[in-house]
Each structure stands twice: as structure tokens, then as C-alpha cells.
Amino acid sequence: MKTQGFDYLKKITAVDYSTYLEVVYIIYNTRERKEEILKVKLPSANPVVETVMGIYKAADWYEREMQEMFGIMIKGRNAKRLLLEEWNGADHPLRKSFVWGKDYQKVQ
Amino acid sequence: MSIMRINVGPIHPSTHGVLRMVVDVDGDTIENVEPHIGFLHRGVEKLCETRMYMQNPSYFEKLDYISPMSWGDLYIGAVEQAVGIECKEAAQYARVVLIELQRIANHLLWIGTLCNDIGQLFTTFMWCFRDRAKVLKILEDVAGQRMFYVNMRVGGLNRPLPADFKDRTYELCDYLLTSVAEYEKVMDHNEIFKERLKGVGVLSSEDAIAYGVTGPVLRASGIEEDVRKSMPYYIYDKISFSLPFKSEGDCYARYRVRYEEIFQSIRIIRQVLDMMPEGDVVGQPIKLINPPAKPDTVVARRELPKGEGLIYMVPDKQKPYRLSIRAPGFVNLAVLPKLCKGEKFADLFAIFGSLDVIFGETDR
Numbered sequence: 423m424k425t426q427g428f429d430y431l432k433k434i435t436a437v438d439y440s441t442y443l444e445v446v447y448i449i450y451n452t453r454e455r456k457e458e459i460l461k462v463k464l465p466s467a468n469p470v471v472e473t474v475m476g477i478y479k480a481a482d483w484y485e486r487e488m489q490e491m492f493g494i495m496i497k498g499r500n501a502k503r504l505l506l507e508e509w510n511g512a513d514h515p516l517r518k519s520f521v522w523g524k525d526y527q528k529v530q
Numbered sequence: 531m532s533i534m535r536i537n538v539g540p541i542h543p544s545t546h547g548v549l550r551m552v553v554d555v556d557g558d559t560i561e562n563v564e565p566h567i568g569f570l571h572r573g574v575e576k577l578c579e580t581r582m583y584m585q586n587p588s589y590f591e592k593l594d595y596i597s598p599m600s601w602g603d604l605y606i607g608a609v610e611q612a613v614g615i616e617c618k619e620a621a622q623y624a625r626v627v628l629i630e631l632q633r634i635a636n637h638l639l640w641i642g643t644l645c646n647d648i649g650q651l652f653t654t655f656m657w658c659f660r661d662r663a664k665v666l667k668i669l670e671d672v673a674g675q676r677m678f679y680v681n682m683r684v685g686g687l688n689r690p691l692p693a694d695f696k697d698r699t700y701e702l703c704d705y706l707l708t709s710v711a712e713y714e715k716v717m718d719h720n721e722i723f724k725e726r727l728k729g730v731g732v733l734s735s736e737d738a739i740a741y742g743v744t745g746p747v748l749r750a751s752g753i754e755e756d757v758r759k760s761m762p763y764y765i766y767d768k769i770s771f772s773l774p775f776k777s778e779g780d781c782y783a784r785y786r787v788r789y790e791e792i793f794q795s796i797r798i799i800r801q802v803l804d805m806m807p808e809g810d811v812v813g814q815p816i817k818l819i820n821p822p823a824k825p826d827t828v829v830a831r832r833e834l835p836k837g838e839g840l841i842y843m844v845p846d847k848q849k850p851y852r853l854s855i856r857a858p859g860f861v862n863l864a865v866l867p868k869l870c871k872g873e874k875f876a877d878l879f880a881i882f883g884s885l886d887v888i889f890g891e892t893d894r
Binding site for chain 1: 567568571573574577579580639739740741742753755760761806827829837838840843844851852854856860861
């Protein structure tokens, strides 16, 4: 996509549809002012996605955040620490299996 | 000389929020900076999934407590797309005036705190707060609150505009034009101010795109990019205004871009007030929102004072199923290690201040 002029990464995020996960890339062409949304489907158990750090340097924090919040492993990256300070790293709060109010106590 | 590791913080630098940085220095030169964020993490994205659409706006206003009106507008924009309701015409004009006033207030506070950070002490800070208070007074009279307005409703605003709104806003614009122009005397004509900012923290236009910075930081690196121009919303395509941009990419360019944006905002406000039609601006009451059809996904974008804000939402019947926020502070802070490499330790806070980061939206 980068060869087609999509040189700007706006956002990487993920959605948990219970049965599967979806990773969303929002990229942008700064010359022609066009936006494109790419979606990748992943299985719920042991999801792995390839890093895009080689193409977009902006992906750094988004990928770390995604690993932390969804438990999606990023292939090709070995981040020393994830994003948020003092997060335990074992729970993935934005998964639907993490119940608001109940699992929160556990994390504390 | 060997490399020394210094822990900076957790502190509360210029704009509000708490940040900790681990800085590797070689003598006085910065080798690497690693920002540690998360002290203000509230789990806003998860929280939104548990609440109904109109229970959420106040969380969004607290993402960026310097410019709450703009975030409220972005969130309501996303909800309007999800439920398929257009904003009333008169309300569109009113919203543009309000978010541009908010942009002025944001930039005024930023200029004040930047001067504070680089040691110019309180003169400019006080001037900026004096003028910002006048802007906030108008917003307060519109919304009934000084800081967290929660004034946007689906289809319009919370309540009608005050009768003297137009006159007072015209008056405020006249006042700001002369008063903000005076700032130049203490900043642009001040050698120390220029020395502290010029050539410090340079970001080239290639790097600006690669690291995905946004808003005034991107425009200070020579990229003319603004959602108001590239994907116009409301009535921005009917208004003539220009995007201030600079090619130097240093802290001084970032200051100039924001400073000139204040004047562009005044220009926009005056035009919109001239064109503003009479009519009802009040939106739907909170309880009447019942989304009929649900689209698969909703993407809403707005040019917030700090950069491009984006909401990616998967709507459900009464609540968002998943809501993801692209916060300009988050992307701009991620470039800090790149900017600081090779700079002096004393410039760390000048560079950090020039990014206009706020931690409510960075940590979420």
C-alpha cells in the first residue's frame, strides 16, 4: 500500500467479536488526501499478527498498546516493555471476556 | 564519557497530566528518552462499552480538559453517524463558532505554559490567562459550565444560544485581535525566547509523515494537512481561511503555527457569524435516542486544537460495541524520543512543551 502513496498511518486498533478478532489499520495518502481502512481477521485463541514497523514507524505505540489490551502477539517485535506504567500484562481488558467491574478487582 | 540514566518525574509538566521519563544522557547530550505513560489511565474505551450513547459525552470532555468542547463535538459526530441523524443547519454554524473559540482558548493556554516551561516566567502566562478567561466566559454563558460543557446533543446543542451571543463574540474578536498581537512584542522580539526555540527539536517533513504526527506539529514540518480542508465537515468548505504552515520543523515553527492559527480562527468566527441563519439550534433530548438501523462501523474525524481526532466505532443497539479513540496527544508524544536525540538536557522541556500533549487523552 505504501507504494501506492499511502504514506501515513493514522491508527491501528482491534475489535473483539467474541468468535474472532479483527485488527484495523487506518492509512492515509497525504498527497491525494485519500483514506483507506484495512481489516485483518484473527482467531480468538493465540492471535498473532505481523509487525508493520518496517513500513510505518508510527506503528510503535499502537502495536504495544494492542498487545497489552487484546493479547495479540506482534510477530517480528520484541518490545522490552508494553505501554502503560505498572500494568500486570497478563489481563487484556479490551477483550470481551474481561468483564467490567468484576475482573477489575482482580487486576487491582 | 559513560552514559548516565536519569529518572525524570513522575512530574506534572506544563499542560496538565503526569509523565515520567527515563533519560539517557552522555554528559549534557540526550542519547535516548523513554516516556512512561499510564498514570491517568481510566479505561475510557472499556467504560464506553458499558454505557449508553448519551451517558458517554462527559468522559470525552475529560479526555482533553483544555478543549472539552471539541472532543464533545467529535463524539457526538460519531453518534450522529451511528443513529443517522444530521445536525440542524443553524446548529452547524453555532458549533463551528464554539469549537473555534475553544481552539483559541487551547492555543492561548499553550502559549502561556510554553513560556512558563522555558523560563520566561509569568508575564505572558498571565496575559494568556486573562484573554482565555474572556473566551471561557462566553462558552460558559452558552453552556452553563465553565470547563466541562457537555453542550453538544444529537442534532444540535443543549440549549438555545444567549440573545447577545453574536454581539459579544464580535466584540471578543475585536479585543483578541489587538491583544494577541501584543504578545509578539514579548516573544518574537525577545532574543532569549528565540534562542531557546529556534533550531531545537527539528522534525523533517519525511519523519513527520513516517512517525504520523498530527495537527500543528505536522504543519510546522511543512505538510499542509488539516481535516477541515481535506475532509470538510459542517460548513468549513464554505468558509475561506488558510492553513498556517512552516517548513523549519523546530519548536519555534510550532509556536508560530499555533500563534497564527489564533488569527485564522478569529477570521473563521467572524465569517460564520456573518452567515449565521436564524433558527432553532436545540438538539434532541437525551432520552429520545433510539438508533434504528446499525451500520457496521462508524469513523468520525475532527480537527481538534491539538491535531486530528478520530473515533472508530462499532455501534450496537443502545451502546457502542467497541469504541476506539485516536488521540492527537498520543501520537505526538510517541515522536519525543526521535526529537530529543542529540539535543541538550535543558531543551527537553522546551521540546516536550512544544508538542502540546495532554495526558487525559494520551493515557485514556
